[in-house]
Amino acid sequence: MDMNPIVVIGEGGHSKVIQDMIVADGCYQIAAILDDKYQEMHERNGIVYGPISAVCTMIGRNPSMKLIIAIGNNRVRAEIVRRIQVDHEKFGTLIHPSAVISPSARIGEGTVVMPNCVINAHAEIGKHVIINTGAIIEHDNRIGDYAHISPNATLTGNVAIGEGTHIGASATIIPGIKVGKWCVIGAGSTVIRDIPDFKKAVGCPTRFLD
Numbered sequence: 443m444d445m446n447p448i449v450v451i452g453e454g455g456h457s458k459v460i461q462d463m464i465v466a467d468g469c470y471q472i473a474a475i476l477d478d479k480y481q482e483m484h485e486r487n488g489i490v491y492g493p494i495s496a497v498c499t500m501i502g503r504n505p506s507m508k509l510i511i512a513i514g515n516n517r518v519r520a521e522i523v524r525r526i527q528v529d530h531e532k533f534g535t536l537i538h539p540s541a542v543i544s545p546s547a548r549i550g551e552g553t554v555v556m557p558n559c560v561i562n563a564h565a566e567i568g569k570h571v572i573i574n575t576g577a578i579i580e581h582d583n584r585i586g587d588y589a590h591i592s593p594n595a596t597l598t599g600n601v602a603i604g605e606g607t608h609i610g611a612s613a614t615i616i617p618g619i620k621v622g623k624w625c626v627i628g629a630g631s632t633v634i635r636d637i638p639d640f641k642k643a644v645g646c647p648t649r650f651l652d
């Protein structure tokens with residue numbers, strides 16, 4: 443079976459996991475790994491390496507080329523999307539085969555769903571989101587673009603997470619809570635009240651840090 447080529451943007455720790463997922467998923471073949479630590483394009487073992495600006499060259503080589511931004515920092519992912527200016531449908535969606543996803547859930551372009559996640563009925567996940575290893579996204583959640591739900595976090599029913607928000611590892615959010623945009627919720631925290639935009643909150647239950 444022919445696999446669609448995909449360009450992986452970023453070559454840090456998160457990218458290592460994404461590259462493993464691409465192999466496990468079997469839908470894509472890595473055509474290029476682009477990172478600004480490279481100044482020029484070069485090829486090694488059939489994979490092109492180069493700066494992020496090489497993305498247009500790669501798209502030009504093959505109209506079915508997909509892209510994925512494999513960078514854990516939410517603001518950096520958003521900045522790269524703004525910078526490279528390509529249509530959203532050029533971004534792939536990566537779902538590890540061990541993830542359990544309701545047929546009624548919706549998942550945006552550029553989003554990655556890592557091993558052992560569960561995404562339940564009518565959840566809506568935005569674009570360029572990271573649903574990290576073992577996270578649970580319960581029914582009717584709404585998760586904004588560029589959010590990151592860290593490993594083992596539990597978002598119970600009807601939770602809303604704003605654009606760019608980072609939910610730390612093993613955090614729990616009780617039903618119906620809204621967390622604003624560009625917030626950070628500490629690892630292991632329990633959120634029992636709504637969190638306004640741009641807040642950092644930690645603890646059980648959470649308190650604001652700023």
Ligand SMILES: CC(=O)SCCNC(=O)CCNC(=O)[C@H](O)C(C)(C)COP(=O)(O)OP(=O)(O)OC[C@H]1O[C@@H](n2cnc3c(N)ncnc32)[C@H](O)[C@@H]1OP(=O)(O)O
Nearest residue numbers: 574592593609610611626627628629630631643644645651
């Ligand atoms: C595969 C992967 O690796 S995915 C990545 C997953 N990453 C995470 O889950 C990391 C989440 N990050 C955290 O939990 C961080 O501690 C943050 C972002 C919430 C806070 O970081 P900072 O702003 O540097 O806070 P700092 O370490 O200075 O601590 C400030 C206060 O908050 C407390 N605090 C910090 N984090 C937490 C936490 N998770 N739970 C409870 N209290 C916390 C500290 O004890 C300190 O309290 P004090 O002022 O009473 O002494």
